[in-house]
Amino acid sequence: MDSSQQKARHRRRRLGLTVGIPVAMAAAAGLSYGPDLGLFGEDAQRTASAAAAPAWANDTADGFASVNALGQKGTYGGRGGKTVTVKTFADLEKYATAAEPYVIVVAGAINMDPKGKEIKVASDKTIVGSGTSGQIVGGGFFLGQGVHNVIIRNLTIRDSYMGTWNDKDHDFDAIQMDGAHHVWIDHNDLRHMADGLxxxxxxxxxxxxxxxxxxxxxxxFGIGWTENATADLTIHHNWFRETEQRNPSADNLAHAHLYNNWLQDESGTDITTSYGNYARGKTKMVLENSYFQGLKNPVTKDSTAALVQRGNVFSGTSGRNESGGAAFDPKSFYSYTLDKAADIPALLKSGTGPRTSIGTTAGTGTSSPKAAATLTVAKDGSGQYTTVQAAVNAVPAHNPSRVVISIKPGTYRETVKVPSNKPHVTFQGTGGSRKDTVIVFNNAAGTPKPDGSGNYGTGGSATVAVDADDFQARNLTISNDFDEAKNQNLNGHQAVALRTGADKVLLDGVIMTGDQDTLLLDTAARDKLGRVYITNSYIVGNVDFIFGRATAVINKSVITLKKRWDGTSAGYVTAPSTAPDRKGFLINNTTFNGDVSAGSFFLGRNWHAGGDASLDPQTTVRNSTLSNAIKSKPWTDMGGFSWKDDRFAEYKNTGPGAGSASGDRPQLTDAQATGQEIDDWLGNWTPTAS
Incomplete structure (x- = not known):
């Protein structure tokens, strides 16, 4: 990175997180992945719009939710009622609490007000996300005594977390049911709530x-809270990942049938699962063909419970793995088909969570949206291409819909560029871990180009360069392994792993690793907006290793501080070069760690690229855990510009590297913090995997 820089003019703006896409309905038969049967509906408006029920609204549950009992014949939700499309909290609550049946399609992100709000859902309702866009943010749903025949499907419900891991004060669940019956919870993404999912x-x-x-x-996932052993539940094909307890905990269930689930605890993360499936009290549990990976105490039972195991796989587990007693035969209640336990991780990685095929069309009178085209890359020749760049080259220019480049496990030593005329591209690693698929090269700023036309420069050194809007990468590693120690003669040791110069870039489950200048978050031009959302990821480096002028959010990730090539500990995490009236870097709910000396790293410095005094560098670090490597005065000047003239702040950080407010350590007030949240950064873009 060029160490010359800019100066800033302070003008704030608040961007609301809004979604205004026209969305109607898709007709999809089968349970959740059947073939399209046709189209109908009308464009969604900012207020709810009614339409006749689509074919997929006639889908019914399997398992215990399909059993005729308590005066209810299976679970079919709002079938027979009107279909409405909602985009606001008021409309969602209006229709979910209504007495009559409804199929309610959630099109976009709806923020619950107040945070933690649980809408009291009435009987005979289907609440379904429109493709992958339907989100409930900061709250969830409550099904009270006697509520029945409810389907909650294809939604992302997230982020009511209040900053306390073992929260005793905030009962903010994604879905809470107290005395309800006949409920189907299917194809949702549930995460990061203050209490239960x-x-x-x-x-x-x-x-x-x-x-x-x-x-x-x-x-x-807690079940029970009563002495009565009367409840019947089926739990199948769910992916529990980085969840500490109640996975589920089943207390006094008459019949608990768990099959084909994947419980995964990845090493090296901040969350350690304390136990997996737990049969408590008088529970009778049948546990079949599930896959337990890396868990402590994968299966536990009380002495009073009955637990029968069949066909499960245990990989890297330890501690209690128990069974015993006579349970029941699930097939005496309903029919079902088991998948092989060994196939479960791959099956659930691709099959869980919201589906693009549910709840969406391109609008009245149009054809169904095309499923994402897939190009396969494999080093061993078993795919369509052996290099990632060859697959990118095969993407049509100006492609109108998403193309997924599915990359099989392996190390791909190459440079990759996604040009600006190829939007809607996804890099998807297919291994069991993001470490299994690696794209790596070793160019540095001072590395001579092979054609003799000069050196690569900082931006040109990138292993992966993305200039195309709406790019996504998931479940892989992007690395620059330039060896500084062996190349001290080069003039320019900046070595970028990933450079983005585009808008609406989503990085989910990605490792980005290097030394100096690992991650360059740029825009196509100074006057162009370039938003980047990074989640569930790792960023590794030492000097200015998150830098650039993009508007970027790093959320729920790990930033690892690394020693320099000569073994010393000293560095800078961020170097924003934000344009005036733009947002810079927001680091939220993220952990800073690394094997470096105490007090050796700055959180950031102000990069006025090219000595441009009009720039307004910004980094905010909030609700994050800081290791003792962070300096007590965490911000510093760069290129002759004072960081105090720019925008650097913290809010409610914890850990040994955190500190109280001072002139050298600005802290946001609670009021200021409300204007520095994720939706302020992303504006009208709601990142969703597709």
Whole structure:
């Protein structure tokens, strides 16, 4: 990175997180992945718009939710009622609490007000996300005594977390059920709530929980809270990932049937699972063909419980793994088909969570949106291409819809560029870990180009360069392994792993690793907006290793501080070069760690690129855990410009590297912090995997 820089003019703006896409309905038969049967509907408006129920609204639950009991014949939700599309909290609450049946399509992100709000859902409702866009942010749903025949499907419900991991004060669940029956919870992404992701309490029964992704949570899925052993639940094809407890905890269930679930605890993260499936009290549990990976105490039972295991796989587990007693035969209640346990990780990685095929069309009178085209890359020749760049080259110019480049495990030593005329591209690693698929090269700023036309320069050194809007990368590693020690003769040791120069870039589950200048977050031009959202990822480096002029959010990730080539500890995490009236870097709910000396790293310095005094560098670090490597005065000057003239602040950080407010350590007030949140950075863009 060029060490010359800019100066800033301070003008704030607040961007609301709004979604204004026209969305109607898709007709999809089968449970959650059947073929399209046709189209109908009308464009969604900012207020709810009614339409006749689509074909997929006739889908019904399997498992215990399909059993005829308590006067209810299976679970079919709002079938037979009107279909409405909602984009506001007021409309969602209006229709979810109505007495009559409704199919309610959530199109976009709806922020719950106040935070932690749980909408009291009435009987005979289907609440379904429109493709991958339907999100409930900061709250969830409550199904009270006697509520029945409810489907909650294809939604992302997230982020009611209040900053306390074992929160005793905020009962903010994604889905809470107290005495409900006949409920189907299917194909949702549930994560990061203050309390439970799913709480099934007080004799709630005839429930099926299927094809959901549950992650980043403490008290994940609790069942019971009563002495009565009357509840019947089916839990199948769910991915529990980085969840500490209640996975689920089943207390006094008459019949608990768990099959084809994947419980995963990845090493090296801040969350350690304390136990997996737990049969408590008088529970009778049948546990079949599930996959347990890296867990302590994968299966536990009380002495009073009955637990039958069949066909499960345990990989890297330790501690209690128990069974015993006579349970029941699930096939005496309903029919079902088991998948092989060994196939479960791959099956659930691709199949859980919201589906683009549910709840969406391109609008009235148009054809169904095309499924994402997939190009396969494999080093061993088993794919369509052996290099990632060859697959990128095969993407049509100005492609109108998403192209997924599926990259099989392996190390791909190459440089890759996604040009600006190829938007909507996804790099998807297909290994069991983001470490399995690696794109790596070793160019540095001072590395001579092979054609003799000079050196690469900082931006040109990138292993992966993205100039195309709406780019996504998931479940892989992007690295620059330039060896500084062996190349001290070069003039320019900046070595970029990933450079982005585009808008709407989503990086989810990506490792970005290097030394100096690892991650360059840029824009196509100074007057162009370039938004980047990074989540569930790792960023490794030492000097200015997150830098550039993009508007970027790093959320729920790990930033690892690394020693320099000569073994010394000294560095700078961020070097923003933000344009005036733009947002810079927001680091939220992220952990800073690394094997470096105490007090050796700055959180950032102000990069006025090219000596441009009009620039306004910004980094905010909030609600994050700082290691003792962070200096007590965490910001510093660069290129002759004072950081105090620019925008650097913290808010409610913890850990040994955190500190109280001072002239050398600005802290946001609570009021200021409300204007420095994720939606302020992303504006009208809601990042969703597709």
């Amino acid at each position: 799913i709480d099934s309490r007080k004799d709630t029964t005839y429930v099926t929980v299927s094809w959901n992704k549950l992650s980043n949570n403490n008290k994940t």
